[in-house]
Amino acid sequence: MKLDYHLHTSLCGHATGDMRDYVEAALDKGLDQVGFSDHLPLLHMVDPSLTMSIEQLPGYVEAVLALREEFTGIEVKLGIEADYVPEAVAELGPLLSSYDFDYVYGAVHFLGDWVFDDPESASEYDKHDIDELYRQYFSVLGDAVQTGLFDILAHPDLIKKFDKRPGKDPGPLYESLLERVREKDMCYEINTAGLRWPVAEMYPERKFVEIAHSMGIPVTLGSDAHSPENVARDFEEAARLLISVGYREIATFEGRERVPAPLDW
Ligand code: ZN
Ligand code: FE
Ligand code: FE
Numbered sequence: 001m002k003l004d005y006h007l008h009t010s011l012c013g014h015a016t017g018d019m020r021d022y023v024e025a026a027l028d029k030g031l032d033q034v035g036f037s038d039h040l041p042l043l044h045m046v047d048p049s050l051t052m053s054i055e056q057l058p059g060y061v062e063a064v065l066a067l068r069e070e071f072t073g074i075e076v077k078l079g080i081e082a083d084y085v086p087e088a089v090a091e092l093g094p095l096l097s098s099y100d101f102d103y104v105y106g107a108v109h110f111l112g113d114w115v116f117d118d119p120e121s122a123s124e125y126d127k128h129d130i131d132e133l134y135r136q137y138f139s140v141l142g143d144a145v146q147t148g149l150f151d152i153l154a155h156p157d158l159i160k161k162f163d164k165r166p167g168k169d170p171g172p173l174y175e176s177l178l179e180r181v182r183e184k185d186m187c188y189e190i191n192t193a194g195l196r197w198p199v200a201e202m203y204p205e206r207k208f209v210e211i212a213h214s215m216g217i218p219v220t221l222g223s224d225a226h227s228p229e230n231v232a233r234d235f236e237e238a239a240r241l242l243i244s245v246g247y248r249e250i251a252t253f254e255g256r257e258r259v260p261a262p263l264d265w
């Protein structure tokens with residue numbers, strides 16, 4: 001099974017290309033399934049350069065479902081990437097259950113008010129102790145998992161994006177996060193977008209993948225494409241990583257039910 005579950009659309013204000021071009025790119029790459037997971041509107045603020053507006057959400061869902069009807073050679077999935085923001089979590093559940101998503105990504109891009117993965121505000125890292133930031137980030141990510149609102153953990157070690165590495169071994173942070181992922185019966189993604197940023201490696205790093213595999217936690221794949229040419233980019237390398245760690249299956253989703261499929265890249 002070849003798939004890419006993490007595609008954005010121009011609705012988010014920082015991606016380019018027509019949605020149809022993303023699906024065409026997926027077909028060209030020989031994928032069996034392709035899933036859109038654009039940023040869910042933020043519930044604690046409005047920023048058209050980060051997410052679509054709440055008024056645009058029904059149109060997004062309709063556009064994905066129309067592509068599902070239009071394309072017969074590939075299965076088009078309806079996903080979403082939802083931010084975990086502690087003060088807005090009560091509104092998140094009802095919003096997510098008002099649409100027939102195939103899967104919901106849970107993502108942490110905010111530490112307080114700081115969008116730590118935004119290149120514009122990357123200088124903020126210099127004001128922090130990196131080990132403390134890792135501790136904080138993984139703690140917030142653990143809280144996100146604990147809500148039970150999500151199916152897939154997005155880009156698990158995103159905090160490393162600008163090549164900010166911890167001095168301490170992050171293994172214990174990974175382990176306690178993954179304990180919660182297992183309790184909530186979630187999976188995580190290998191996200192190849194990290195290869196295109198200063199850190200120049202996939203999210204999450206190999207050590208995380210090894211621990212997750214040893215704990216029996218399923219995995220899926222996402223490119224985090226914000227333009228059609230990045231659909232399924234570097235997926236051969238991602239599949240090689242998974243196989244070398246021992247994974248033989250990839251998680252697929254339908255109506256928020258996880259279905260394992262052979263990893264055959
Ligand atoms: Zn984005
Ligand atoms: Fe994200
Ligand atoms: Fe994304």
Ligand code: ZN
Pocket residue numbers: 081107154155224
């Ligand atoms: Zn993302």
